Amino acid sequence: MEHYNMNLTLKVWKQKNSQSKGSFETYKVNDISSEMSFLEMFDVLNEQLVHDGKEPIAFDHDCREGICGACSMYIDGQPHGPWQQNTTCQLHMRAFKDGDTIVVEPWRSSAFPVIKDLIVDRTAFDRIIQAGGYISVNTGNAQDANNLPIKKQDADDAFSAAACIGCGACVAACKNGSAMLFVSAKVSQLALLPQGQPERETRVLNMVTQMDKEGFGNCTNTYACEAECPKGISVANIARMNKEYLKAGLNTKE
Amino acid sequence: MGLTGFFLITFLIVHCLINSMIFFNDGGQTFNHWAHFMGTNLIIRIMEIGLFVFLLLHIIQGLMLWQQNKAARPIAYAVSHPERNSAWYSRSMGLLGTLILLFLVLHLYHFWVPSRFGGMASIQPLEPVSLSDYANQEAHNLYREMQIVFQNVWVVIIYVFGVFSLCWHLMHGFQSAFQTFGINHKKYTPIIKTIGMAYSIVICVLFALMPISIYMGWVN
Numbered sequence: 001m002e003h004y005n006m007n008l009t010l011k012v013w014k015q016k017n018s019q020s021k022g023s024f025e026t027y028k029v030n031d032i033s034s035e036m037s038f039l040e041m042f043d044v045l046n047e048q049l050v051h052d053g054k055e056p057i058a059f060d061h062d063c064r065e066g067i068c069g070a071c072s073m074y075i076d077g078q079p080h081g082p083w084q085q086n087t088t089c090q091l092h093m094r095a096f097k098d099g100d101t102i103v104v105e106p107w108r109s110s111a112f113p114v115i116k117d118l119i120v121d122r123t124a125f126d127r128i129i130q131a132g133g134y135i136s137v138n139t140g141n142a143q144d145a146n147n148l149p150i151k152k153q154d155a156d157d158a159f160s161a162a163a164c165i166g167c168g169a170c171v172a173a174c175k176n177g178s179a180m181l182f183v184s185a186k187v188s189q190l191a192l193l194p195q196g197q198p199e200r201e202t203r204v205l206n207m208v209t210q211m212d213k214e215g216f217g218n219c220t221n222t223y224a225c226e227a228e229c230p231k232g233i234s235v236a237n238i239a240r241m242n243k244e245y246l247k248a249g250l251n252t253k254e
Numbered sequence: 255m256g257l258t259g260f261f262l263i264t265f266l267i268v269h270c271l272i273n274s275m276i277f278f279n280d281g282g283q284t285f286n287h288w289a290h291f292m293g294t295n296l297i298i299r300i301m302e303i304g305l306f307v308f309l310l311l312h313i314i315q316g317l318m319l320w321q322q323n324k325a326a327r328p329i330a331y332a333v334s335h336p337e338r339n340s341a342w343y344s345r346s347m348g349l350l351g352t353l354i355l356l357f358l359v360l361h362l363y364h365f366w367v368p369s370r371f372g373g374m375a376s377i378q379p380l381e382p383v384s385l386s387d388y389a390n391q392e393a394h395n396l397y398r399e400m401q402i403v404f405q406n407v408w409v410v411i412i413y414v415f416g417v418f419s420l421c422w423h424l425m426h427g428f429q430s431a432f433q434t435f436g437i438n439h440k441k442y443t444p445i446i447k448t449i450g451m452a453y454s455i456v457i458c459v460l461f462a463l464m465p466i467s468i469y470m471g472w473v474n
Binding site: 011024074076077078082103105108109110111173175176177178215216217218220221222223224227228235236238239240241242243244246 | 255319322323325326327328329330331332333334335336338339340341344345347426429430432433434435436437438439440443
């Protein structure tokens with residue numbers, strides 16, 4: 001792929017803290033390499049801002065290899081930018097042309113309040129996991145592979161659901177700000193495996209209750225979440241959670 | 255939403271089937287016979303109450319969703335491209351539902367209100383019919399009412415527009431109901447989606463053809 005440099009205009013959301021109002025600010029960045037990642041481009045901009053004695057832009061990042069789920073930018077009208085099944089850190093500048101104007105916003109959700117600039121508070125997801133996204137039994141050492149036979153299809157589906165990195169792009173993409181894709185992936189990965197069975201019913205009930213408490217919107221099945229998910233989590237998980245929730249609600253003895 | 259929607263989907267099948275009797279082109283004989291059955295059968299009358307209850311629930315649920323979902327995103331995106339990730343009609347169910355409701359008010363005023371509460375202006379008693387069950391009763395000539403209502407080209411246009419809104423509402427709603435019930439299967443979901451599309455289009459084309467055919471004089 002041919003290498004090229006580009007000059008860009010960036011419109012970035014600046015917000016001092018969760019209480020302040022926030023607004024867009026325009027920046028110019030020059031000589032950006034097409035081989036840089038989107039976050040590296042932000043590093044260049046921040047170096048420039050620090051050099052000029054201005055405040056750098058705050059943004060979340062950690063592994064920068066698409067597996068941690070920390071990065072969270074709404075780039076030109078899409079979470080994680082224009083590429084499919086891709087995180088912001090793995091978005092490369094070759095996705096843009098010289099002279100482009102790029103608008104960058106934080107995730108917009110009442111459950112994800114802005115902490116500063118492009119960083120949002122995603123502890124709502126942590127509280128949902130704390131409500132039931134685990135197994136309480138001590139599993140001990142790894143067992144022999146054939147001790148616990150699991151259907152290939154179930155193992156595959158559980159693994160696909162477990163690929164969720166909890167970045168929140170599903171919430172950001174959803175017109176209702178619903179967290180159903182995230183929660184359903186976390187419910188599914190345990191509901192499909194034997195270790196998840198003892199707490200299967202309380203898990204789904206508690207996690208959905210917590211999800212509603214956090215103020216996420218409702219799922220209206222537009223499937224925007226699946227289309228924008230960097231890990232390609234399937235909406236089949238949402239259907240599975242609906243079924244799990246219904247069954248658990250009918251079975252519960254309390 | 256899915257449960258109430260599914261009931262309404264079932265109702266539309268019956269409604270469309272009976273109304274399609276006008277295409278027999280027998281001066282509304284068959285249609286009026288079944289319209290009379292629907293208007294007088296006790297089970298159907300009880301189901302009619304259920305229909306209104308479900309419709310009302312469907313609207314209330316829709317309003318609740320709209321209100322909660324608006325609260326979930328207090329600050330809108332400055333730039334957003336939802337067309338890159340979802341179908342416009344799946345995101346516009348509230349708008350389409352409102353259009354359908356507006357159409358429905360007119361539709362009920364045209365047919366349901368006069369047939370239940372009287373005031374069908376030009377109703378003539380039915381011609382003698384083969385079935386004895388309503389030979390002695392005064393039966394409403396709904397077919398004649400259709401002919402009168404669909405004389406007005408603007409009414410025909412509004413009806414076609416209302417039915418189009420319904421078509422898009424169903425295209426999303428049909429498959430969405432299954433997802434809500436927890437049915438999403440590698441083998442069956444593509445079939446459900448195809449049936450949903452076919453159902454939406456067939457039902458709505460038939461419904462749209464009714465006012466058009468009467469206005470154009472294709473059936474009489």
